[in-house]
Amino acid sequence: MATIQFKAKNMKYLKIILFLVSHNIVYAQTLEQREVVKSSMSKEDSIKSITFVQNYKNKKNKRVEEYLNKHQSTPKSYFKNNKLYVLYDVTKDGKPLYIITKKKK
Numbered sequence: 001m002a003t004i005q006f007k008a009k010n011m012k013y014l015k016i017i018l019f020l021v022s023h024n025i026v027y028a029q030t031l032e033q034r035e036v037v038k039s040s041m042s043k044e045d046s047i048k049s050i051t052f053v054q055n056y057k058n059k060k061n062k063r064v065e066e067y068l069n070k071h072q073s074t075p076k077s078y079f080k081n082n083k084l085y086v087l088y089d090v091t092k093d094g095k096p097l098y099i100i101t102k103k104k105k
Contacts, residue, residue: 060088060089063090064076064090067094068087074096084102
């Protein structure tokens with residue numbers, strides 16, 4: 001039978017995960033509370049919210065495409081110093097905004 005040995009670092013993560021899971025269970029909504037939230041938001045409001053988000057994403061994607069067309073030497077994504085840079089949006093001033101994620105080892 002194989003045994004699992006946890007290092008101190010793994011125990012730290014395990015404690016954090018257990019805390020978050022237990023916290024989520026304690027503060028989760030009851031069925032009645034979910035129904036109240038559902039009933040308070042009309043279908044029209046839901047559709048308006050979804051439409052707003054879709055319009056924002058479309059405009060953002062259009063800004064990024066226009067920026068890349070004007071600056072053809074600019075890559076949409078690239079790696080530098082073990083980090084991934086992905087072009088997310090363009091500011092009103094025309095400056096690119098990148099999301100930076102650290103590459104896992």
